[in-house]
Amino acid sequence: MKRMEASEYEFESQVDIMDKIAARNSLLPSPPKAYVDTYGCQQNEADSERLRGMLSRMGYVFTQNEFEADVALINTCAVREHAEMRILGNVGALVHAKKARKDMIIAVCGCMVQQEHMAEKIKKSYPHVDLVFGTHELQNFPELLERLLLAPKRRRVFAVSDSEGRISEGLPVHRDRGVKSWLPVMYGCNNFCSYCIVPYVRGRERSRLPENVIAEAREIIASGYKDITLLGQNVNSYGKDLGTGVDFAYLIEEINKIEGEFVIRFMTSHPKDATRRLFETMAACEKAARHIHLPFQAGNTRVLKAMNRGYTKEQYLDLIAMAKEIIPDIVLTSDVIVGFPGETDEEFEDTLDVIRKVRFDSLFTFIYSKRKGTPAAEMPDPFTREEKQKRFDRLLELQNAISSEKHAEYVGKTMQVLVDGEGEGGEYNLTARTSGGRLVHLAGDRALIGSFTDVEITGSTNWALFGKIK
Ligand code: SAH
Ligand code: SF4
Ligand code: F3S
Numbered sequence: 143m144k145r146m147e148a149s150e151y152e153f154e155s156q157v158d159i160m161d162k163i164a165a166r167n168s169l170l171p172s173p174p175k176a177y178v179d180t181y182g183c184q185q186n187e188a189d190s191e192r193l194r195g196m197l198s199r200m201g202y203v204f205t206q207n208e209f210e211a212d213v214a215l216i217n218t219c220a221v222r223e224h225a226e227m228r229i230l231g232n233v234g235a236l237v238h239a240k241k242a243r244k245d246m247i248i249a250v251c252g253c254m255v256q257q258e259h260m261a262e263k264i265k266k267s268y269p270h271v272d273l274v275f276g277t278h279e280l281q282n283f284p285e286l287l288e289r290l291l292l293a294p295k296r297r298r299v300f301a302v303s304d305s306e307g308r309i310s311e312g313l314p315v316h317r318d319r320g321v322k323s324w325l326p327v328m329y330g331c332n333n334f335c336s337y338c339i340v341p342y343v344r345g346r347e348r349s350r351l352p353e354n355v356i357a358e359a360r361e362i363i364a365s366g367y368k369d370i371t372l373l374g375q376n377v378n379s380y381g382k383d384l385g386t387g388v389d390f391a392y393l394i395e396e397i398n399k400i401e402g403e404f405v406i407r408f409m410t411s412h413p414k415d416a417t418r419r420l421f422e423t424m425a426a427c428e429k430a431a432r433h434i435h436l437p438f439q440a441g442n443t444r445v446l447k448a449m450n451r452g453y454t455k456e457q458y459l460d461l462i463a464m465a466k467e468i469i470p471d472i473v474l475t476s477d478v479i480v481g482f483p484g485e486t487d488e489e490f491e492d493t494l495d496v497i498r499k500v501r502f503d504s505l506f507t508f509i510y511s512k513r514k515g516t517p518a519a520e521m522p523d524p525f526t527r528e529e530k531q532k533r534f535d536r537l538l539e540l541q542n543a544i545s546s547e548k549h550a551e552y553v554g555k556t557m558q559v560l561v562d563g564e565g566e567g568g569e570y571n572l573t574a575r576t577s578g579g580r581l582v583h584l585a586g587d588r589a590l591i592g593s594f595t596d597v598e599i600t601g602s603t604n605w606a607l608f609g610k611i612k
């Protein structure tokens with residue numbers, strides 16, 4: 143596949159536009175305000191950091207209140223119907239803000255509107271939306287905004303292109319201040335799991351050059367972040383498209399060499415591409431978190447084949463055995479889909495069997511959601527929502543019991559954690575994470591946020607731990 147980078151010329155022209163808009167905004171009595179709302183995965187969070195970076199460069203300041211926004215930008219997700227319904231509801235509700243501020247610009251971008259039928263729906267049914275742009279237009283946002291700002295009479299702008307996708311380096315990034323940061327290492331997905339919309343809305347896999355990823359990691363660490371999550375839909379295939387022999391483990395090794403105290407996390411890892419080298423690298427790199435999120439989706443081999451996942455139940459269990467052999471204290475988490483079209487009750491038992499055998503610390507569980515245009519949407523789906531819900535409840539009950547037991551095993555241990563934020567109040571005013579990514583509630587001085595500290599685990603529930611600073 144041909145590798146495409148946005149040309150320097152194209153990027154320069156966007157920079158010129160940003161400068162032009164910034165100059166115009168600087169003449170206003172006070173800086174204009176932007177409201178950015180993000181749905182979906184961390185990949186989308188990372189995109190929003192770039193959209194905010196561009197907005198900030200254009201002279202906007204940020205608000206959490208859509209009623210005072212000059213620009214409202216909704217970055218959308220398409221992974222499940224529930225996400226789309228929620229987004230459409232919230233986009234619809236923006237009509238009230240627009241009524242109050244007639245000049246407000248409302249923009250909707252990202253995965254949901256990359257689907258033609260959704261872009262059409264917005265065009266027809268949401269006339270208060272001024273700008274719609276797809277995932278391949280992110281770097282053109284300044285130009286699209288300029289068309290709305292400078293036109294004598296405002297006309298709606300729709301920019302959704304089909305593209306293999308490309309990589310735009312050098313966009314400004316506006317990160318929330320704090321402890322945790324996102325670092326995209328690759329974009330897109332080539333796997334076409336039969337239920338999943340992501341490959342259709344995000345284009346083919348393309349890896350950033352290792353030097354760009356490592357340079358951004360250095361910047362992130364230099365800015366004081368202590369927790370860096372490397373992002374991709376399947377980080378284990380990082381580098382394959384570059385043809386230079388670099389792989390994901392190499393990135394971990396290189397980032398691990400950067401001076402400073404921080405942890406390296408990553409997601410998501412596809413089981414079919416996870417290798418011994420990956421686990422050995424994690425074991426050898428002291429900054430790599432003792433955690434892997436390894437979605438198995440279903441336990442039954444026939445269902446896995448219908449899902450186009452590329453591994454069997456036994457291969458998945460062997461992979462887990464290898465992970466535990468190389469990193470005995472590794473924390474395992476996963477994603478599961480219940481009620482894939484045609485999955486029978488007996489086949490679902492295999493999902494429970496995998497959960498019992500692996501004993502994950504926690505799981506993200508989803509009921510199958512039909513996505514238009516994917517192969518699974520055409521498969522017969524004879525089981526009712528109620529039947530699927532029953533299975534889902536059984537799965538949750540089993541996992542809650544396992545999570546409770548696993549978390550109880552931490553009690554009495556002393557562990558190093560990274561204090562990462564304020565709690566919800568009450569006795570435990572701080573939150574922290576173990577290397578394995580477990581949430582720990584603590585009491586202590588706010589000044590500890592951003593530092594690593596030893597805690598004794600004093601209590602647990604099925605979803606969190608409680609600790610005392612040593
Ligand atoms: N690239 C990641 C997953 C991204 S989507 C991976 O392969 O692991 C996050 C999760 O959403 C998936 O792991 C899957 O469990 C779930 N998911 C994706 N499509 C879905 C659908 N159509 N219905 C229900 N859950 C879905
Ligand atoms: Fe979707 Fe599969 Fe790609 Fe993950 S690997 S994003 S589940 S197609
Ligand atoms: Fe959603 Fe797009 Fe991520 S569909 S899960 S925001 S890649």
